[in-house]
Amino acid sequence: MTTSNNALIKVNPNGPETQAPITRDIPQYTAGLANDPDPTRDRKCIWFASPAGPQSIDPIYEFDVDEEEFRKHDLEPDALAQTVSAFTVKDPGSPDDKPTYSHYIAFAEPKYSYVGHILVGERPVTKHPLPRDDANFSTYLWSVAVSVSGDEYTYWATGRNRESRSKNGLYTYTPRRHGSKWERIELPHSGSPIHVITDSTCVWFGSINPNKLNRYEIKENSITYSEYTLPDEPRQLLKGPDNMIWVAGGGHIHRFRTNREVKYVDSVALLSGSEAEGLCLSPEQKDGNGKLIKNAEIWYTSPKSKKIGRYIVPAAPSFRLGKTQLVSQPTDTVAPGELVPVPMVASYVSNAEPTPGIPLTCRVVSSDPDNSTTAFADGTTECVIQTDTTGTGYFPPLRAGSTEEELELEISYSGTEEPTRAPLTVKQPDDN
Known part of the structure; x- marks a missing residue:
């Protein structure tokens, strides 16, 4: 778990009360968190961003959990990257019968208006800046996710009307596609988009004013959004064990269907005084005979109460989907x-x-x-x-x-x- 006070927090998966802070060489601000996407590495790593503040430096951090050692991938000293996302893509030209893959960490940087990635195991940072001479790209980049199709990958970044930038929108770019350039997808309402997630078919992102969950159909280039307006700001999203979109909010975690109607289903009430900010899924566990030994769990951070919480997903038939x-x-x-x-x-x-x-x-x-x-x-x-x-x-x-x-x-x-x-x-x- 990242924090704003010079610490990373390790939490025992058996209970949120068992915590171990890591403070050595940790910058004041840490933000975003992603598991290392390369399963072949002998290092157990996590990745996070460190937006510039009192420390006046903004690297993307690669952190060896066992050795508690850092590897920094520097951006501009006053850059403000604060979201990271992991993805894996097939290498161009690798044979279908024996494909090889590369693993990346993507991030969005709002001050200098670019998204970028780091090839796992390498040091350099690759940057893809937004066009500077087009008013449609005057936006404050907030969150980024990456969809993969074959050996192509596509950035999906939310941009906000914020900090003297004038445009809200969903921004997309496919680096390996010949002739590809940045595009802006305008929202069908006046909302300002926040967090984004994606798979190979759809992109989901929350927006505020109005508080909606939005669904972008990649092949059809169309956006739909929830008829239901959330009572609080939609924060981090994840696709849950029931194939629904779970949305962190104030006092509740909300669930929506992934269909075109983006239908609101229900919400999970949190402990009194809590608000969900970040979400994490712990999948269900089964033994060798397929017997369920541990239910899926949704973990959440609550900066308001300075606590970590979890919701145990019921192993009901309604959750055994597809x-x-x-x-x-x-x-x-x-x-x-x-x-x-x-x-x-x-x-x-x-x-x-x-x-x-x-x-x-x-x-x-x-x-x-x-x-x-x-x-x-x-x-x-x-x-x-x-x-x-x-x-x-x-x-x-x-x-x-x-x-x-x-x-x-x-x-x-x-x-x-x-x-x-x-x-x-x-x-x-x-x-x-």
Whole structure:
């Protein structure tokens, strides 16, 4: 955790109360925080920025956690970088069958108006300045995130009307794309954008005045934003374990769906006197058999109360998203030759609710496939259905074969998940 008083704070993952400050050689202001993106390095590092202030120096810091040693990547002495973001991209020209990758730390610098990156393991800083002779780029850069597609990467930076700069907007640039130049994406409202996150499809960022969560569709070049106006300033964002966007705020952490409507779902109330500023996700943990041994946790910093808090995410079905789930199995035993109108009912859960229009593959798997005659009406044992308007998928009617056998009914979304299964026994009924 970064601070404003000459310290980094190590927190025990078993509880926010167990803390260890690191103070040696720490500048007064530390800001932003990112894990080292290179998994092959033998050093355990974190990265953070140190905006200039009393120390009159602004490096990006690379900090070896075990050795408590720094490596500085200097910017201008009075620069004000205060956000960092890690990303990994395929090296240009590396073969698809044996690709190689490079790992970077990106940052935004508002005073001199540039974004930049540092190649992990190297010293130099690469800078990409905004155009200086265009009024659309008169903006105070605030936060930056990077999306990756193949061997291309794209900066997404929020710019604010602040400190004599006149424009709000989302700013983007793809360095490796031939002919690419900085672009400004105007907001569809008067808000001033703050923190930004991204993946390969969408960019999400919060804005104030009005307090909204915004979603930019990368391929379609379109922005939508939440109809709901937050009661407090949207601060740091993250994509949660439920595939929703979690937003830090005053007194609450808010949740929004990632769909085009950016629909508000609910909020998690914080301890009295707390306000969430920074967010961090600790994923759920499972043992070797897939059994859940520790729930996912959302950690937050509260500068107001000078405390760290955490919210334990319930391991409820509503949080197991992007997964086909069994709803019911009306029958599990049928007589030879009998028609089974509804062998099983399932739903595909995404964004915390059953989702319509999802193609699901249905299969009939026999323990003795060479002699099995149980099949769908057309004689096949595999077909594709779509979930209906309620997100429900009905396994097609089956005609049981002429002999007794044990079957497994499988339903799944393409090859992206383990099938949901239900047993079906073909058996002559008992005489009694």
